[in-house]
Amino acid sequence: MSRQPLQKSSPSSSSKPASASVGKFQDILNPDITLHHQIYMQLKDEITDGLWVGRNDFPGEEDLAAQYGVSVITARKALIRLSHEDLILRARGRKTEVLYVPSTKRPSKGASAEIVGKSKRFAYKVLSVGVEVGAAEACATFGMNAGTPLWTCRRLRMFQGRPHSVSFHSQPIEIGELHNLEKLRSLPMYQALTEVGVKISGITRTAGARFPPPFVARHLGIVINDPTLVFNYIFLTKSGEKVNWARIFLHPSEQSPKEYINYDTGTWTSDDVK
Numbered sequence: 001m002s003r004q005p006l007q008k009s010s011p012s013s014s015s016k017p018a019s020a021s022v023g024k025f026q027d028i029l030n031p032d033i034t035l036h037h038q039i040y041m042q043l044k045d046e047i048t049d050g051l052w053v054g055r056n057d058f059p060g061e062e063d064l065a066a067q068y069g070v071s072v073i074t075a076r077k078a079l080i081r082l083s084h085e086d087l088i089l090r091a092r093g094r095k096t097e098v099l100y101v102p103s104t105k106r107p108s109k110g111a112s113a114e115i116v117g118k119s120k121r122f123a124y125k126v127l128s129v130g131v132e133v134g135a136a137e138a139c140a141t142f143g144m145n146a147g148t149p150l151w152t153c154r155r156l157r158m159f160q161g162r163p164h165s166v167s168f169h170s171q172p173i174e175i176g177e178l179h180n181l182e183k184l185r186s187l188p189m190y191q192a193l194t195e196v197g198v199k200i201s202g203i204t205r206t207a208g209a210r211f212p213p214p215f216v217a218r219h220l221g222i223v224i225n226d227p228t229l230v231f232n233y234i235f236l237t238k239s240g241e242k243v244n245w246a247r248i249f250l251h252p253s254e255q256s257p258k259e260y261i262n263y264d265t266g267t268w269t270s271d272d273v274k
Contacts (some may be wrong), residue, residue, distance in 0.1 A: 025214045026051035026069030030223040035070050036077035038225055041211055043078060047087050052098040053147030058088065060096055060249055063095040073077045102136035102146045103142025126184050127166070127219065142233055145251040151176020153184060158250075164254055166216045168247045175243055189244060190235060201238040207231050207256075216249045226252050 011193055029038055043064075052058055059067065064075035077228040079096065082088045136152030142150070150170040157165045170176075178196040192201040209227050217224045228249045235244035250256065260269040 047211040
């Protein structure tokens with residue numbers, strides 16, 4: 001059976017980060033937390049993630065008020081905080097300008113790993129796929145400047161019928177556009193890469209915690225100030241080429257993957273390498 005590549009899409013200066021495409025967000029705001037603080041935190045995450053580098057369409061007060069279903073005064077308070085931290089520049093009669101540009105220093109490596117062990121059987125729902133500005137960490141992984149367009153795929157991962165996690169995958173465009181949508185709906189990413197001729201021999205991983213963007217909160221059924229465990233993966237070929245950067249937001253009720261490191265063989269076994 002012939003492989004049909006995904007339809008090519010071009011990055012657009014008018015396409016916003018995924019959090020800006022979900023619609024009104026009042027249902028994922030926590031009413032017990034100051035609203036302007038939650039909006040401020042989300043915008044700060046997007047800015048420091050490099051998602052607004054080279055853009056001229058950062059939302060103003062009225063745009064934010066409409067997106068989050070809050071008053072203009074509440075939206076203004078969030079922008080004022082960003083301005084006071086020198087992340088944005090606001091001036092009367094001008095569009096808000098993002099000042100912050102992330103460092104192009106490559107992220108520190110996690111533990112090297114062989115892909116061994118039994119993995120969880122996830123069901124996948126492709127939420128979005130196309131070419132857009134990559135996260136700063138993803139750009140740095142591929143030796144690119146912040147603001148560089150990358151092929152990006154977001155998927156909801158279901159486990160035993162419940163939303164388990166949302167994964168963000170970024171790849172160089174020439175690799176990402178080889179994928180078949182049907183495979184992305186049914187295979188873990190390392191197997192999807194194998195299907196297009198890219199063999200993965202190892203990964204690196206880092207872990208941390210952060211608040212989920214609205215896009216993630218909506219699909220996991222949580223609010224945006226619920227801290228989530230986040231795993232960042234880098235997939236490598238045998239030659240050491242980095243071909244996939246992934247960020248996975250785990251539902252707060254889910255346990256972290258079970259792991260085992262074998263010092264004799266130098267391998268790391270995990271039940272979640274997807």
